Amino acid sequence: MEYRKLGKTDLKLSAITYGAFAIGGSMWGGNEKQDSIRAIHASLDHGVTSLDTAPFYGFGLSEELIGEAIKGRDRSKIQLLTKFGLVWDGSNKEKGEFFFDAGSDGKSIPVYKYASKQNIIKEVEESLQRLGTDYIDLLQIHWADATTPISETMEAMDELIKQGKILAAGVCNYDLAQLQEAEQTLSLASNQLSYSMLNRAIERDIVPYTIDHNIGLIAYSPLERGLLTGKYFKDATLKNDDHRNGYFGQFNAEKVKSFLTSIEPLAKEKNATLAQLVLRWTTLQPGITLVLAGSRNAEQAVSNAQAMNIKLNTEELQLINNQLLTL
Ligand SMILES: NC(=O)c1ccc[n+]([C@@H]2O[C@H](COP(=O)([O-])OP(=O)(O)OC[C@H]3O[C@@H](n4cnc5c(N)ncnc54)[C@H](OP(=O)(O)O)[C@@H]3O)[C@@H](O)[C@H]2O)c1
Numbered sequence: 001m002e003y004r005k006l007g008k009t010d011l012k013l014s015a016i017t018y019g020a021f022a023i024g025g026s027m028w029g030g031n032e033k034q035d036s037i038r039a040i041h042a043s044l045d046h047g048v049t050s051l052d053t054a055p056f057y058g059f060g061l062s063e064e065l066i067g068e069a070i071k072g073r074d075r076s077k078i079q080l081l082t083k084f085g086l087v088w089d090g091s092n093k094e095k096g097e098f099f100f101d102a103g104s105d106g107k108s109i110p111v112y113k114y115a116s117k118q119n120i121i122k123e124v125e126e127s128l129q130r131l132g133t134d135y136i137d138l139l140q141i142h143w144a145d146a147t148t149p150i151s152e153t154m155e156a157m158d159e160l161i162k163q164g165k166i167l168a169a170g171v172c173n174y175d176l177a178q179l180q181e182a183e184q185t186l187s188l189a190s191n192q193l194s195y196s197m198l199n200r201a202i203e204r205d206i207v208p209y210t211i212d213h214n215i216g217l218i219a220y221s222p223l224e225r226g227l228l229t230g231k232y233f234k235d236a237t238l239k240n241d242d243h244r245n246g247y248f249g250q251f252n253a254e255k256v257k258s259f260l261t262s263i264e265p266l267a268k269e270k271n272a273t274l275a276q277l278v279l280r281w282t283t284l285q286p287g288i289t290l291v292l293a294g295s296r297n298a299e300q301a302v303s304n305a306q307a308m309n310i311k312l313n314t315e316e317l318q319l320i321n322n323q324l325l326t327l
Helices: 033-045 061-070 117-131 150-162 176-182 206-212 224-229 244-250 253-269 274-283 298-309 314-324
Strands: 003-005 012-014 016-019 050-052 079-084 097-101 110-113 136-141 166-172 190-194 216-220 290-294
Touching: 012 016, 012 079, 016 033, 016 298, 033 061, 033 298, 061 079, 061 117, 079 117, 117 136, 117 150, 136 150, 136 190, 150 166, 150 176, 166 176, 166 216, 176 206, 190 206, 206 216, 224 244, 224 253, 224 274, 253 274, 253 314, 274 290, 274 298, 274 314
Parallel strands: 016 050, 016 290, 050 079, 079 136, 136 166, 166 190, 190 216, 216 290
Antiparallel strands: 003 012, 097 110
């Protein structure tokens, strides 16, 4: 594993960071509790020291599973990354900005973006409880809330840093203008954004800016939620209540399939799976500090951590990049 400094902070995090969205179960067709715990343990046992979660993942369950999994482990060797700003309990209705309905099977769960100072402080207390810890290494706003001034959100995080409840403050899904506005109030550790071989829009403006300003870049959904493993072109299937039934539709399946077929020989040569090759490529892209890899069981977790063992030279990276031009 490689450990990387996050922006201007003193935090050193594992280049492959564990992504705990799917183990929350909700939107992902559920997950077995013991599989989730084993996935976290397997990650920690294979060099992954950083775990990324959010209150929204499984409506608190993902944070609780992390809290349970790290009990008895040396907290000082683990970095906890969580978020705030998505609320679903109904108490904040009318206050924030409606985002989407996360319900399924006819049940409605309206989710609001809400990042007021009062709400952040409340959410952080709840996260600390669920995670079973007294500090969060990196706190991030999950999605910008248009009803709260960015300066108010940043001031709240600044206060939490001064209180020692969080070590660093970051954002997720911020565009360049939002990032620049936030930095007028607080020096940010990182921006967490969707980035993969199939989704490289941030290379145009965000990547150069974060490199210039020494802000960490955390890539999420690097496997495009499982699509880039190739298994969904073979025998893998999705449950009805899995959001990927719709999500995968945005990609041109035939093009993605041929692209994966074209890089398969390189994966074989490296004794690696497609997923490992995809993850390793992502960790090597300019400006990318951390790659969040989601896994639902120990086997996936070990495989993802071991992606860092793959060595890719300039010619091999170029070969992949040339094939990416076909997408
Ligand atoms: N800030 C944000 O707004 C935001 C949004 C999304 C994600 N994130 C973060 O980024 C993390 C990673 O993204 P993600 O979980 O959305 O997607 P991802 O990492 O691209 O894909 C994860 C999924 O791919 C499949 N998979 C993973 N490793 C595999 C392996 N080795 N072999 C076969 N299948 C494998 C698993 O699902 P199946 O086995 O069911 O196929 C897994 O749940 C999240 O967990 C979360 O921490 C943040």
